[in-house]
Amino acid sequence: MAEPQNDPKIIGEANLNQPPFYRRIYAIVHDIPKGRVSTYGAVALAAGKRGGARAVGNAMNRNQDTACVPCHRVVKSDGNVGGYYSGTAEKIKRLNDEGLKIKKNGQITDFDSVLFTDFNVISEREISDL
């Protein structure tokens, strides 16, 4: 029984070669429900890294399996959809398909009510140090 961050069923087989921190991030993002979104910062925190939002964005950019890791559900903390490897338009389209509505300025409608941060995942003890 593999750990979540090492389980190809969770993070995708193509992502097994990725760095440990990235794999942990993928396992977390995997748990974001359809029709909901989370933020780069929240995922970083769930991974035990406050301020690691940038690293999370980098990990999303290199995601090799969008089926296992729904990276389009990770957005900016201000409610803007943020970037996407194949373009923001594609990201918006995917979110629309899950029932979310995006305003013209890129803001997610009812951002607060679709925001998901309730990760049961872990963290190392660094989190107790904040």
Next chain:
DNA sequence: TGTGTGACAAAGC
């Protein structure tokens, strides 16, 4: 080895 860059964020002004 050092520096810069990137799908970000929070704090300071």
Next chain:
DNA sequence: AGCTTTGCCACAC
């Protein structure tokens, strides 16, 4: 509202 600085991880020069 906008800009700057600092923090984070990994990688390309």
